[in-house]
Amino acid sequence: MASNAISARPFTTFNFVVLIDVDGVANGSTQVCAASFSECDGLEMTLExxxxxxxxxxxxxxxxxxxxxxxxLALKRGMTTNLDLWKWFEKMVQNGQTGYRTSATVVIRASDQSDLAVFQLTGCLPVKLKAPALNAKDGLVAIEEMQIAYESLSLQGS
Structure with a gap:
């Protein structure tokens, strides 16, 4: 049996971080994504x-x-402590700013919080931002869904 058949650090999909850098949106920082999402989908490349x-x-x-x-990139059911993602989307539609692009990073982490895989997205453009249904019983302060179009995807540090 090959020694590399069983990895000591398996790739799990439940522990990930999404980092989005946008100049001029967050107070004193370029990092705008201070949200935690329960689902991240859309890391894909298709060769025709x-x-x-x-x-x-x-x-x-x-x-x-x-x-x-x-x-x-589809980010679903996110919890946030600020409105920076909303400000980013608003910045895109104000005064002809539709060409403003940024970068994002999706980090998949191991159980010991070390980085297993780091995906770099460039040319990011927010295309959808949806608030959750307003319901006093749920007590949600959240983002239901955010979709981000991107121009390129690369795996860093492999």
């Missing part, structure tokens, strides 16, 4: 293959690498 059928190559087509597209 270009298929060529060459004459005389009867055993199958040739697949070439085409363009890469990226998903949208």
């Amino acid at each position: 293959p270009k298929t060529i059928r060459a004459g005389g190559r009867n055993w199958g087509p040739v697949h070439l690498a085409g363009g890469v597209s990226y998903g949208q």
Whole structure:
């Protein structure tokens, strides 16, 4: 049996941190995401293959690498102590600021809080921000969902 078959630090998906840097939104800091989310989805890259059928190559087509597209980061059921995410979204729609982009980092952590994987997102643009249903019984101070479009995704420190 191979010695690396069983990892001492498995990749679990329940312990993660989302960091978003936006200049001019948070007081005294560029880090705007002071929220904790219960779900983070959309770390994805898709390569679209270009298929060529060459004459005389009867055993199958040739697949070439085409363009890469990226998903949208969906952050769901977040708790926050400030309104910085709302301020970021408002900054995007004020006075023609629709071209303002920023960066974000998603860190997957081990049970000992060490970083297992760090994903860097660039060209981030908030595209959806949804408040939870207002219900006095629930006692939620939260963000129901936030979606962020991004231009590139890379794995750092691998």
